Amino acid sequence: MTSVASPLAPDWLAVPADPNDLPASVWPSSVLRDRHGVLSIGGVPATDLVQQFGTPLYVVDEEHVRARARETLDAFTGQFERIGTRAKVYYAGKAFLSTAVARWVSDEGLGVDVCTGGELAVALAAGVDPGRIGMHGNNKSLDEIERAVSAGVGTIVIDSEIEIDRVAAAAARLGRVQGVRLRVNSGVHAHTHDFLATAHEDQKFGFPLDRAEAAVRSIRSHAALEFRGLHCHIGSQIFGADGFAESAARLLSLHARLLETGPVPELNLGGGFGIAYTTADDPTPIAELAARIASIVEAECAALGIALPVVAFEPGRSIIGGAGVTLYSVGTIKDVDVTLQGGSSDATAPRRYVSVDGGMSDNARTALYGADYSVRIASRASDADAALVRIAGKHCESGDIVVNADYLPADVTPGDLLAVPATGAYCWALASNYNIVGRPPVVAVANGEARLLIRGETEHDLLARDTGFAPTAPGAS
Template identity: 50%
Template sequence: MTNDSPLAPGWLSYPDDVNRLNTALWARDVARDGDELSIGGLNVGALAEQFGTPLFVVSENDFRARARSFKDAFNAAFADLCGGVDIYYAGKSFLCTEIAHWVAEEGLRLDTCSGGELAIAMRAGIPGEHLGLHGNNKSDAELGRALDVNVGRIVVDSLPELERVAALAGARGTTANVMLRLTPGVHASTHEFIATAHEDQKFGLSLAGAAGSSSPAGSVAASGDHASPAAQAVAAALAHESINLLGVHCHIGSQIFESEGFELAARRLLAFLAQVRDRHGVELPELDLGGGYGIAYTEADKPRPPAEIATAMADVVGSTCALLGLRVPRISIEPGRAIVGSTTFTLYTAGTTKSVRVDVDGADSQPRRYVSVDGGMSDNPRPVLYDADYSAVLASRASAATPVLSRVVGMHCESGDIVVRDVYLPEDTDAGDLVAVPGTGAYCWALSSNYNWVARPPVVAVRDGSARLIVRGETEDDILARDIPRTTN
């Protein structure tokens, strides 16, 4: 007999022990140390006292371990096919100078998608040849900087951009290393806003023929109205002396668990490379299959381990290349969330709490408890952007109180400011308690804002019993420094 609420989603189970951690959601060095949550041997109460809340807490050891697991698994799976894999950490998920150092020290490369991210990489001293630059609307300044530091790849997103890269490289008397981002028409099983390989969106060069054309998807006609944008880009890139065309790239979306989308994308891009070979007599040496591997935000999520992903991908690439008579290109991937997401939790202090009654069709109204915390959509906008679900625990103590369906909400002046939509927390969770939300390493601090003029939180890295700031929290002085005051005569 359970006390689960009819308001709870079907995937949310009633906890037998509200104090027990679901370890799949947390960094590997997070535990209950006595009654209190700890990370790397440090209790959260001590962290809150030293650094305040809200606070992003990242496990350095866990980050490094997850980075190594991708590198080792993919290198092993592809060793006999193409000698290994280049792992580009997707900096957009979360990037600061210290994270960039960890990426480089673990033997990964770094994918950037703006001049600012490129500046972080340069500040960290990452060699240009280990960097990539993405983006659907790169400025000439960003492209120029990439060329000046000799980035290993510029991922070109459109035909006009290809011409700009060629002109900028030619003016510098250099050659640009280019990959072409293609949209293979794969509909990934994820939120609409983070599915990126179908036709009707802003990214990439379509594999499909021109509108009104009967050309098959991926047709590599030499030029003309019936060639696909992807085919036109290949022909143009090969014709430019200032372009070194490395290969092609795709990214089907984010937070994906099923393997079918990745496998279909790989088959379509390899077929396209075979058509390029047949038309132009060139076997392009590289293929980037992007990232988007999902993590566990709640008990409903079942991510695949890197070794399983790598083995499945290697099987598809190897068998498809054999069928096409194609030399296996050097493979690269771009995990971001899958490395950093689970390494981090956000620590909040609870404030106002209340219980409400919610009408249920055909039944008596049911209670829902609201727990307000001292952060919210300014440090995690994903729930309001993508309907993202998270979990939470009472972190500063254990509780013997009854678990009740709760909603963790922020302190912003928006009714949609929800951090965790549905979670069972102890009924006695109250003001002053610390609440921890796991899985906030990816796209939380990176998407953070100053909404309501709230300062962005600090980021603390924990390793082997010590904690240090890697990004300091903003202050009101930081915010006011950009606000131009009225001058007086």
């Protein structure tokens, strides 16, 4: 193959030596190609999955999820035992939650973090121990608070002054003492390898540091509440530990002041650990993150002369994100001549638009955040040269893009199956019915077998919610 880089390609995107390759950093470890070039996940060929379930199709590698859960728990528990304390790990259900996934992570020793009544219902339906559930949310309804306290949820994260009284009232009414954490804004904003530290944050979540002590006094004034400690979340898709270092230092300074007036057994540093979406991404290994954060906490506590707290974390994307692959069918292909920036008016380069049968309704992240993804042909291998492509969806929006830029074999054609990796987090969770399109099914694969986790929506399902729809009775003319 003798492929040439396209001038339209982003700087980070290199021409692959082989556009059939499957970089290990991006794909689940179970993904491979058989002798016919067909991609398989968890031992199940993509062509078989599509024949049984259709496209678009979310595929989740169960063993990848379980392995990442074990790896994360082992890393944090081991490193915090090294410094003389304990660690807790909660799976952040907002990344993707189903009863099966809740059971997988619970089986592997993780708690579950939820942020709505619906997520709480899923975790409870899965049989998760309520004591190992944490509940977030900046606007928990009275009903959600009541349900959480009644179910025996281990900790509720207090996000505003009014919630202190609401949670206390529910707990008193139900005869419970409810464990709570206080969400605070450390002023640290982190994304990938960069972070910014400021004095104040303009956001809907949590308390500024200078109002936290008054909030804790209010919590401690209620006999029905038990203050467990502070909680902070500094961002998402974070590479490196520098942001966590600065945030932990600020939180532990406040933690030390709170210890002067009562117990503060825990500190929750949140999640946000990044994954690789493309070969340009270089996420920090979880073992390295755990070691660095543990050492930071140890050093800060020693400097402040305080005991080490139990430290909790809430990873979601780093557990489930890399386990997901979305399969699509190619519909149309269109080459567009694009005028090159900085060149003469007649200097152009071709961009190949490959349109698939899904789009922003099953993966909103590209449109919402400008997220980058990778793509490969899943139904065959090819010896054609690599060509720059943009994978477009079927929706009536110019911004309906699934993969902004990658290289595929130039002979990509209608009917090919495409696979987009790293779609386990915030794809199904953000899915919509835009243009009256049903959300795709989710299947789990493991040991050469596939099983349905969440059934896909049909047009009949969508019409059934429309009160003007009168379905025809079976046998009626």
